[in-house]
Amino acid sequence: MDLREVEPARDRRVRRTRAAVLRAVIDLVTERGTAAITVSEIAEAADVSRRVVYQHFGDLDSLLLEAGLDLARRELLPRLTGFNQADPRAETLAMARHFADHRVFYRALLTGSCAFALDRGLISLLLPINRQAVEHLYRDRLSEQAAEDLAAFVTGGAGSFVTSWVVAGAPDPETFTDRLMSVISLLLEPR
Numbered sequence: 001m002d003l004r005e006v007e008p009a010r011d012r013r014v015r016r017t018r019a020a021v022l023r024a025v026i027d028l029v030t031e032r033g034t035a036a037i038t039v040s041e042i043a044e045a046a047d048v049s050r051r052v053v054y055q056h057f058g059d060l061d062s063l064l065l066e067a068g069l070d071l072a073r074r075e076l077l078p079r080l081t082g083f084n085q086a087d088p089r090a091e092t093l094a095m096a097r098h099f100a101d102h103r104v105f106y107r108a109l110l111t112g113s114c115a116f117a118l119d120r121g122l123i124s125l126l127l128p129i130n131r132q133a134v135e136h137l138y139r140d141r142l143s144e145q146a147a148e149d150l151a152a153f154v155t156g157g158a159g160s161f162v163t164s165w166v167v168a169g170a171p172d173p174e175t176f177t178d179r180l181m182s183v184i185s186l187l188l189e190p191r
Helices: 003-032 039-046 050-057 060-079 088-101 103-110 115-141 144-167 173-188
Strands: none
Touching: 003 039, 003 050, 003 060, 003 103, 039 050, 039 060, 050 060, 060 088, 060 103, 060 115, 088 103, 088 115, 088 144, 088 173, 103 115, 103 144, 115 144, 115 173, 144 173
8 A cells, every 4th residue: 555645545534533623612612602611522523532632632722722713714814815905994894704703602712711822823813914014004114123013013902902892792893893993093004
């Protein structure tokens, strides 16, 4: 048997197993509105053993974190093509709609034991987009370090704003987007 034929099949099985477990986490947390679920419940919902869950993710907090980041990578990042200088509101609204659509899931995670890690993880996913916006707006007027610092500041502040909004129930993504755009425009308006 050729090892090259076995490895892709194993990789596909690993990806399918991970995807099933992550889907089970999202479904269970969304259904219950809490991150207080057990590895046994997740394993049963994903039709895998507890051992497989632990092998792939280590512990429950790591699994919850990965489920939150995976959802953002799969559904949010594709909507955000990078800084859209023609219509930055459209991408901000896409982000708000993503969190509103999944508010029960994200609220449970952002008020649970993995909240800090999820916040940091989401910031790291969104930082490159904000760095691109800062670089575009300020072009050569900021040092590389200053541009990085400003992008981190904006991303962290916006992340805190989004977290508060999601925890409050994520009402009306349109109004939230207008509020966020207003604050960001004050911070990023070139002088």
